[in-house]
Amino acid sequence: MFKLWATIIKDIRILIRDKVGLSLMFGMPILLVLIVTSIQNSTFQLINKNKIPLLVCNRDTGKISFEFIQVVDTLGMFKLVQISKDQSEKLIIDSMHTRDALLAMVIPVDFSVKTEAKAKIVTSKALNAFGLEGDTVSSNAGNVGPVTLYYQPILQESFRRSIQGALYSALQLVESKQILRTLYFSINEKPLPVKLENELMNNKIAINEVPVTRDGSRNIPNATQHNVPAWTIFAMFFVVISLGGSIVREKLSGSFTRLKTLPTNYFVALLSKQLTYLAVTMVQAAVIFTIGIWVFPFIGLPALNLPADIVGLVFVSLICGWCAVSYAICIGVFAQTQEQANGFGAVSIVILAAIGGLMVPSFAMPESFRMIMKLSPLHWCLEAYYGLFLEGGKLKDVFISIIPLLIITIFIQLITVLGLKVKKLI
Amino acid sequence: MKRLAVEIQDLGFSYPGHSTPFISNFNLQIAEGERFGLFGPNGAGKTTLMNLMTGLLSFSVGSIKLLGNEIKKHDKSINKLFGFIPQDLSLYQELSPVENLEFFGAWSGLHKHEIKTRTKDLLGILGLAEVRDTPVQKFSGGMKRRVNLAIGVVCNPQILFLDEPTVGVDVQTRFAIIDYLKELNKNGTTLIYTSHQLSEAEGLCKKIALIDEGKIIAHDDLDTLLAQYRQDGLEGLFLKLTGKNYRNS
Known part of the structure; x- marks a missing residue:
């Protein structure tokens, strides 16, 4: 336990000194959520108000x-x-x-x-x-x-x-x-x-619009409710730049050689990274949600309404974060250079976000993409978040999205272990 | 008779994709408490041998025993017996010396209080006490090497493998490192050392092995070998036994 604790402390120290990594993990998603929500909100206003x-x-x-x-x-x-x-x-x-x-x-x-x-x-x-x-x-x-x-x-x-x-x-x-x-x-x-x-x-017949929610609430979904969960997921998966890069850096540096000669299994290092970066993804979610709730109204955007099931929200965020961290570690294990990890990591996240419905709504996708969409972990993250944020569902209602997400996460973890064994890193 | 720190028997090793073995029928014994030097031209197999002894490379033929323990038959707990100072800097440059020692100390199996004591002692001995909390990336090459050494010995190892520990450092740092290594050896640590700094090696090693193309070409006390080949120093002996041709591997 002491070894794990010492490794977590080491990872946190390295992380908080990595200013570029921090700005990528926090600054970029915050900017994205602000910009995209503002744009979508103004498009909504263009049609409805302007x-x-x-x-x-x-x-x-x-x-x-x-x-x-x-x-x-x-x-x-x-x-x-x-x-x-x-x-x-x-x-x-x-x-x-x-x-x-x-x-x-x-x-x-x-x-x-x-x-x-x-x-x-x-x-x-x-x-x-x-x-x-x-x-x-x-x-x-x-x-x-x-x-x-x-x-x-x-x-x-x-x-x-x-x-x-x-x-x-x-x-x-x-x-x-x-x-x-x-x-x-x-x-x-x-x-x-x-x-x-x-x-x-x-004397026209009126159309009564009713959002179908699980909790019976009549909150009308807005650009904030759509964008904040989506870009929070994107931010979580973007830890690939910092985490994937850190694994490659460690692999390529002499420190990894020394780690292999010490009487401790490299799994401890991987477990530490998972726990440290899982905490990072939770902080990311908390920061972005806080901005949605408190900052958005000050800049003329609709405020974020948190789901009624907060325990469900925390649980879904943990599973999404774990999947994001597992993906980043997998990229880090297989990449040969930091450029590969950063390039492939970033591009693959954008592709997975696109096919997962973060950029284009899944209902608007062509039929051929519907199957591919289900392979993207970001799709299931989004489904689970939308179940809570837009449909007013509880944890039991979004389990149908969590289960495929867990299966994908476990699959990624297995691939990672296989990669570690093939590359003789463990 | 002294216990053997390292015992290599009939060792065979091939790099993946190579049909001919890089090392074959290799035998070597290093007694506990020795200051042993392993020398040879580039590509002779020094680093490969170090990596095999430390478990960084795995072999299929023969055996390697550390203090009587066959490394193949043990899990990673056998790594508690030795420390390793690789050729490249093996530390986290973003961390300070104290933070590096805290982490690597924990991974070496030390308890919190042991790490604290060892860290204080080592930083004092190696002249790093004043910069204990400064990130290593701000250090000069020589200071980094001293931190690298401190990490390798934090667990007070019984055997210490050193792969060119003084490469790229100034004369003062080199002397400080060599003096510290001699001190460690006095306290019972077996040193297994490789370097191209032959004059430095001459002052440190009592017993040496010269290897070339994966084979031992000479192995004895340094003084005995110098007398046998009528040489004044290790450099002359090295050139006499390995030739003057360039090595491109």
């Missing part, structure tokens, strides 16, 4: 196009900037660059006339279907020319789709309103009263 600049070129002079613009405005997503109706496509694109607008919308010349004609056709068909006699309208009259949407290529596909969806719903509202007015006029031969129109058009 308005996207949208240039509007209305070539039409009818009232329906004005109505359409009003509906788009009431969506609350866009900051509308009207530009001259005579602008050419080139000038519109130039305006987008000069005004730094991400989007521009061109309403075609005969938008109102065509929409009105389309409404008449639909009305006529509907009346005929009811057995009433509708006006005779040429069926060719109702082909409304498309509303053209110009966008900056930096807009991501998912973001563009949500904008397109919003514009479609505005168009549909305007068209439905016009059909309703025409239908009413055809039957009653007087215009649709405004009050009735509002009652009919604005």
